[in-house]
Structures are given as structure tokens and as C-alpha cells.
Amino acid sequence: KQPLLEVRNLKKYFPIRKGILNRTTGYVKAVDGLNFSIYPGETLGLVGESGCGKSTTGRTMLQLLKPTEGEVLYEGRNLVGLPFGELRQIRKDMQMVFQDPFASLDPRFTVGQLVSEPLDIHRVLQRKAKTRRVEELLEVVGLSGHYANRYGHEFSGGQRQRIGIARALALNPKLIVADEPVSALDVSIQSQIINLMQDLQEQFQLTYLFIAHDLSVVKHISTRVGVMYLGRIVELGAKRDLFDAPKHPYTQALLSAAPQPNPLLRKERIVLQGDVPNPADPPSGCAFHPRCQACMSICRTEQPALKEVDGRYIACHLYP
Numbered sequence: 001k002q003p004l005l006e007v008r009n010l011k012k013y014f015p016i017r018k019g020i021l022n023r024t025t026g027y028v029k030a031v032d033g034l035n036f037s038i039y040p041g042e043t044l045g046l047v048g049e050s051g052c053g054k055s056t057t058g059r060t061m062l063q064l065l066k067p068t069e070g071e072v073l074y075e076g077r078n079l080v081g082l083p084f085g086e087l088r089q090i091r092k093d094m095q096m097v098f099q100d101p102f103a104s105l106d107p108r109f110t111v112g113q114l115v116s117e118p119l120d121i122h123r124v125l126q127r128k129a130k131t132r133r134v135e136e137l138l139e140v141v142g143l144s145g146h147y148a149n150r151y152g153h154e155f156s157g158g159q160r161q162r163i164g165i166a167r168a169l170a171l172n173p174k175l176i177v178a179d180e181p182v183s184a185l186d187v188s189i190q191s192q193i194i195n196l197m198q199d200l201q202e203q204f205q206l207t208y209l210f211i212a213h214d215l216s217v218v219k220h221i222s223t224r225v226g227v228m229y230l231g232r233i234v235e236l237g238a239k240r241d242l243f244d245a246p247k248h249p250y251t252q253a254l255l256s257a258a259p260q261p262n263p264l265l266r267k268e269r270i271v272l273q274g275d276v277p278n279p280a281d282p283p284s285g286c287a288f289h290p291r292c293q294a295c296m297s298i299c300r301t302e303q304p305a306l307k308e309v310d311g312r313y314i315a316c317h318l319y320p
């Protein structure tokens with residue numbers, strides 16, 4: 001199967017500027033050489049603690065941020081460096097769902113304006129058809145079409161997220177990058193939104209990149225899962241493999257931190273020591289080494305490459 005989207009050696013570095021002259025004194029390597037593919041119809045879960053570069057990955061992939069290096073192939077075509085006009089056409093196929101769709105918007109926006117904005121930008125429908133399309137989109141996500149004239153603040157977090165999803169669907173995309181779409185919601189509402197996204201995926205043959213900081217959030221919806229640490233993927237594989245037998249010490253720690261309802265499956269909890277290191281000054285060798293219980297001397301000096309091990313990808317010296 002051909003990937004819908006393929007990322008090759010993707011990097012995004014942000015300059016650190018200091019002093020009166022605003023000189024660049026270094027870089028935050030927010031995304032530091034990612035390689036992965038997303039296949040049609042699947043959900044790739046992308047997980048890691050905050051600040052590990054998940055959002056930057058999503059945005060750089062969609063060219064909302066310009067990559068420092070690397071390629072992003074969409075249906076085989078490199079998006080990096082495409083002229084604006086061509087990119088704009090392709091970008092219709094890819095939409096984003098954010099934590100709170102109203103957060104960055106003028107509170108005077110109605111729900112209808114929010115949902116129809118992508119239609120306006122691409123001038124795809126006349127006014128009457130647009131009104132109908134907005135109602136239809138609201139109904140698709142389980143809301144009443146009458147909500148179009150109301151305002152964001154009148155709705156609960158879960159309803160607001162449904163509205164955000166309706167907006168993302170407006171242009172019939174193929175790929176949706178969902179950046180922590182349920183992180184701000186109560187657990188009971190989280191599963192409603194995840195179920196909705198799964199239904200929509202089937203109904204419209206959508207492909208998802210689903211970003212979360214918590215493995216348990218992506219467990220249900222993902223086909224495969226990638227785990228990120230300080231701008232790199234440390235483990236990527238089929239969901240079942242990753243959850244049943246995590247191999248990278250960081251994946252193991254993340255999983256053992258998640259609540260396990262079945263006492264028979266409960267393992268001794270691995271406590272992650274310390275905080276995520278400063279991405280502007282990452283540790284030498286394996287960036288995870290100061291927090292890793294399995295750290296060996298090679299780990300302090302040599303950065304492990306992402307390699308295929310038993311049908312999954314791992315970046316760790318324990319798996320040569």
C-alpha cells in the first residue's frame with residue numbers, strides 16, 4: 001500500500017536569540033529528523049510529554065510552519081517548497097483539529113462563521129449552498145443545524161470540539177491532524193469525541209494523525225503509534241505490539257504510568273525520574289539517558305538511530 005503521506009528526515013529548528021543584537025546563539029531542535037509514513041484510512045497516534053515536538057511535527061507536516069530540512073510527500077508529491085498557489089490547492093485535503101477551536105478566534109464569530117470559514121477562504125460555495133452545507137456539517141457531528149447562529153461561549157467543551165471537527169470536515173479533507181483534540185475534556189466526553197472521530201473516519205474514509213500526551217487516549221483509536229521524545233521518534237509500531245510489549249524504556253515508562261484497570265496486568269510502576277530536559281540544551285547521546293533505568297555507557301555518547309526490530313522501529317542501544 002502506498003502511503004498517503006510520508007515524512008523524510010523532517011527537521012524544524014527554532015533559533016534562540018539573545019542580547020541587544022538579537023544574535024542567534026543556538027537552536028531548539030523541536031523536530032530533529034523524523035521519518036514515518038501515514039497510510040490511507042489509518043490513524044497514526046503520536047504520543048509524548050509536552051514540549052517533545054508533537055505539535056510542531058503536525059504543523060510542519062502541513063506546511064503551516066516551514067521545515068528547516070526534509071521532505072513531506074503527499075500522494076508522492078513533495079510539499080516542501082511548493083509555490084503557494086499549488087500548496088493551497090493540496091492543503092484543502094489536509095485539515096487540523098485543535099484543542100479548542102474557538103480559542104484563537106474573535107468571540108464575535110458565530111458557529112456558522114467558524115464552520116464556513118474554510119469554504120470562504122477557498123470560495124467554493126454560494127451563500128445559500130453554504131448555509132445548507134454548514135447545517136449538514138453540524139448534523140454530521142451530532143449537533144443541530146440551528147446552532148449556526150449561536151456563539152462559541154454558549155457551548156460546552158465537547159460541543160465546541162464537535163464544531164471544530166465540523167469545520168475541519170468542510171472541505172472534504174483526506175487527512176486530519178488532530179492536535180490534542182480531547183486533552184481539555186472530561187474523560188467521559190473524551191470517549192464521545194473519539195467515538196465520533198472513528199465514525200467519521202469510516203463514513204468519509206479519513207486518515208488521521210492523532211496527537212496526545214497520554215498513551216491511553218490513543219489506545220482505542222490508533223492503528224499504529226509513534227512515541228516521541230525531544231524531537232525524535234523513539235518507538236513506532238502497530239498499536240497491539242506497542243501496548244502489549246513496549247520495548248523502548250521510555251514507552252515502558254509512559255505505559256506503566258497509565259492507569260491499568262485489570263490488576264492481573266498491572267506491572268510494577270516505572271517512575272520517570274526528573275523532568276523533560278531543556279530542548280535548547282538536550283543531553284548528549286541518547287536524549288533519554290538521564291532518566292533511563294537501563295542506561296549504559298554508550299548511551300551517554302552515542303545517539304541511537306531508529307532501526308527496524310521485529311516489525312517495529314526503535315531507537316535504543318538495548319536493541320542493536
Ligand code: SF4
Nearest residue numbers: 286289292299316317
Ligand atoms: Fe536507555 Fe540507552 Fe536505550 Fe537510551 S539508548 S533508552 S539510555 S538504554
Ligand code: MG
Nearest residue numbers: 051054055180
Ligand atoms: Mg502541543
